[in-house]
Amino acid sequence: MNKLEDQMALISQIYLGGYPQVAPQQAESKPRRRRNKNKGGENNLSMTKKRKLSQEQVDLLEHHFGNEHKLESERKDRLASELGLDPRQVAVWFQNRRARWKNKKLEEGFSKLKSDHDEVVLEKCRLESEVTKLKEKLCEAKKEIQRLGERVDRGSSNSPSSSLTMEAMDTPFLGEFGLEGYDNVFYIAENSYNNIPGMEWMNMYM
DNA sequence: TGAGAAAGTTCATTACATCA
DNA sequence: CTGATGTAATGAACTTTCTC
Structure with missing residues (x-):
């Protein structure tokens, strides 16, 4: 089992799909039994009384944990x-420390x-x-082309072949409008962005 | 090679200590 | 006193390792 992959999958799940209500493993298993609140009765209270570890103890445990988590x-x-x-306390401390470390890694991820x-x-x-x-520039370019075409048409109305259209233009002409390098834009048919992954939104502008 | 026991782990939770 | 937070400890389920 690859732990890191599992963690990243969990992160993705958290990030993309929200927190899962129940882990799959748990969803299929029996509900966990609640712990008895009366921890074995009064007679062993002092034995089971929770004891906070001293700073020196924690420091040494941290040092060992830093070297090896297992x-x-x-x-x-x-x-x-x-x-x-x-020894049981040491084992428990490592278990809890691994859990904290894992949570921290998840948060970092x-x-x-x-x-x-x-x-x-x-x-x-x-x-x-x-x-x-760029769309604005293109629009301006088209208007300019139209203006030029009309002017040429007025100048020699008897010569249809002289009519200036977008189709007849050489693409280098667009350089005048700062559109060098964007020639290929004009070879993509309108509404064809649906075919390009991640470019569907472009049709909003077409 | 499969079964099962033992020892380990994770996960979820509880209980206690401490602090604002 | 009280609620929030951190953490030691517990129990169940699951996994790994060993033995026969």
């Missing part, structure tokens, strides 16, 4: 005697995805605004 039984026993703790998404949205806005500007 805890082999030999290391657990050694650490436990070194810290004056029950989520933040990264969110900032990537924000960046893409920003870039999309920028490109849309660029498209709008």
